[in-house]
Amino acid sequence: MERLEAAMVKARAARAEALGRKPTPGPAPAVDFDGPPLPPVELGPDLARRQRLTALLGQGPATPHDILRSRVVRQMGEKGWKRVAVTSPTTKCGKSTVALNLALSLARYGQFRILLVDLDLRHPTLAKLLELRHPPEIAGLLQGGKLIDHAFSFGTNLALVPNGRAVARSAEILQDAATLASLDRIETEWKPDIVIFDLPPMQGNDDTLGFLPHADCALIVAAAETSTIPQIDRCEAEVGQLTNVLGLVLNKCRYTDRITGFEQSYY
Numbered sequence: 368m369e370r371l372e373a374a375m376v377k378a379r380a381a382r383a384e385a386l387g388r389k390p391t392p393g394p395a396p397a398v399d400f401d402g403p404p405l406p407p408v409e410l411g412p413d414l415a416r417r418q419r420l421t422a423l424l425g426q427g428p429a430t431p432h433d434i435l436r437s438r439v440v441r442q443m444g445e446k447g448w449k450r451v452a453v454t455s456p457t458t459k460c461g462k463s464t465v466a467l468n469l470a471l472s473l474a475r476y477g478q479f480r481i482l483l484v485d486l487d488l489r490h491p492t493l494a495k496l497l498e499l500r501h502p503p504e505i506a507g508l509l510q511g512g513k514l515i516d517h518a519f520s521f522g523t524n525l526a527l528v529p530n531g532r533a534v535a536r537s538a539e540i541l542q543d544a545a546t547l548a549s550l551d552r553i554e555t556e557w558k559p560d561i562v563i564f565d566l567p568p569m570q571g572n573d574d575t576l577g578f579l580p581h582a583d584c585a586l587i588v589a590a591a592e593t594s595t596i597p598q599i600d601r602c603e604a605e606v607g608q609l610t611n612v613l614g615l616v617l618n619k620c621r622y623t624d625r626i627t628g629f630e631q632s633y634y
């Protein structure tokens with residue numbers, strides 16, 4: 368997959384050169400983090416199986432996530448986008464699982480620095496997926512706290528910001544100038560090439576509506592046999608009014624790939 372993506376980048380550059388214009392820059396190559404090292408998380412194969420983190424399990428199970436990663440890298444690179452939000456029409460479509468698998472797959476790529484932030488302030492689950500015993504509360508970080516007190520590293524190029532406790536007034540907090548400034552500050556510190564925000568579903572709250580304009584694009588995760596076509600259409604239309612729709616991931620597919628249950632479509 369790495370070779371394929373490298374070949375695609377080369378082909379695009381050659382095409383652009385032939386057309387007499389500069390190639391659109393993809394995400395910049397990884398740079399060193401100059402802050403103190405973040406505490407590492409251990410994510411072994413048993414945890415990966417328990418939590419459906421199939422991006423960690425190598426070739427077969429990781430393939431759908433690697434395909435998604437390549438598409439995300441290509442599209443975001445072409446458009447110069449850095450922040451991708453992950454949302455869904457309704458709850459439990461698999462947003463958090465898809466967001467973390469995408470982050471892990473991107474990190475394995477090795478070329479980019481990745482930041483994944485759990486911004487589902489009502490129902491944070493990243494800490495559970497990572498099986499953290501005493502996850503820090505993100506509220507402190509969003510009010511000016513230090514990254515090192517709130518984030519964990521996986522490998523050298525992935526920073527994970529979980530949240531141990533639901534935050535009251537989540538919609539207001541997500542649109543608060545102090546929150547947005549904190550997110551900018553975290554990016555300045557960690558220097559990610561791609562930032563993934565795990566957000567609540569579109570239905571049932573205005574958290575995501577309020578935050579989406581601060582993301583460059585959004586990935587919509589729908590659940591096969593659960594999400595209805597009208598729900599997906601409405602979600603896509605609403606998201607499209609607030610940011611760029613990067614694509615649709617159809618998760619929980621029983622009839623495609625038994626291990627990952629994962630399909631994608633792109634615009």
Ligand SMILES: Nc1ncnc2c1ncn2[C@@H]1O[C@H](COP(=O)(O)OP(=O)(O)OP(=O)(O)O)[C@@H](O)[C@H]1O
Nearest residue numbers: 419458459460461462463464490492618619627628
């Ligand atoms: N591809 C899949 N196949 C089967 N089950 C899945 C799949 N992806 C996720 N799940 C399961 O679905 C449940 C919900 O997943 P997850 O927490 O990722 O969804 P979510 O959309 O983030 O939920 P919420 O709306 O509560 O934030 C979990 O039990 C998870 O293990």
Ligand SMILES: [Mg+2]
Nearest residue numbers: 462463487492
């Ligand atoms: Mg979630």
